[in-house]
Amino acid sequence: MGKKAKVYLGRSVRAKARKKQARVATGRLSKKEICDPALKQLWVPKQRAAAQLERLGLAYDANKCLSRDTPNNTESQLIQYYEQQVSNLQQVPRQPKHLSQSEKLYMSNIVKKYGTDFQRAFRDRKLNYLQWTETQLAKKYAKWLQENNAAEEIEK
Known part of the structure; x- marks a missing residue:
């Protein structure tokens, strides 16, 4: 088998294609x-x-x-x-963020082992696998405590 020959489109076909592209490029959004x-x-x-x-x-x-x-x-x-x-527009009040079930379990495991010593919890690579910083751990702990207290009050 030999080489396939290129199809010659001719000047008119190429010129039409260029003109069409130029019309598209002008920015008509009709x-x-x-x-x-x-x-x-x-x-x-x-x-x-x-x-x-x-x-x-x-x-x-x-x-x-x-x-x-x-x-x-x-x-x-x-x-x-x-x-x-x-x-x-009226300002719609934002819903407060809450911890997911997995985050609650994660925090409960950290609190069981370290209590409120977030510096040690921060360094524990196995338990702190999400690699939360000390500040993040403290904030999540505060939310976790708040949600646990709210859940205990509802149960009573």
Whole structure:
């Protein structure tokens, strides 16, 4: 068997492929779906992405945005909409973190052997296989005590 011959595509096919890639690289986002409702309402599909974002007051190219000679355009409909959304949000209280079952067992084993001597517990490589530091051990111990006391109060 001989060598396989290369298929000659011709100049026209290559030129068409280059043109197609150039069109994709210009940044037209007409075929992509925009999920954000505020942005979707203000978006004009036939306009280039860079022009769209500039009109909306957003940065398409961060280097151009940070240069000194361009004015800082902070007042746009989109930015006002998002500032309003942020002001409407209420702070949701965070749930306190709790120890998992494996962490409770881990702490109980450490407390049985060392009590509150976290410096010695820190150096025990077999028992402290998670390699918690002395500070981490102290914090986990405080949480472990708090959860154990809460569990004992519920049982009574």
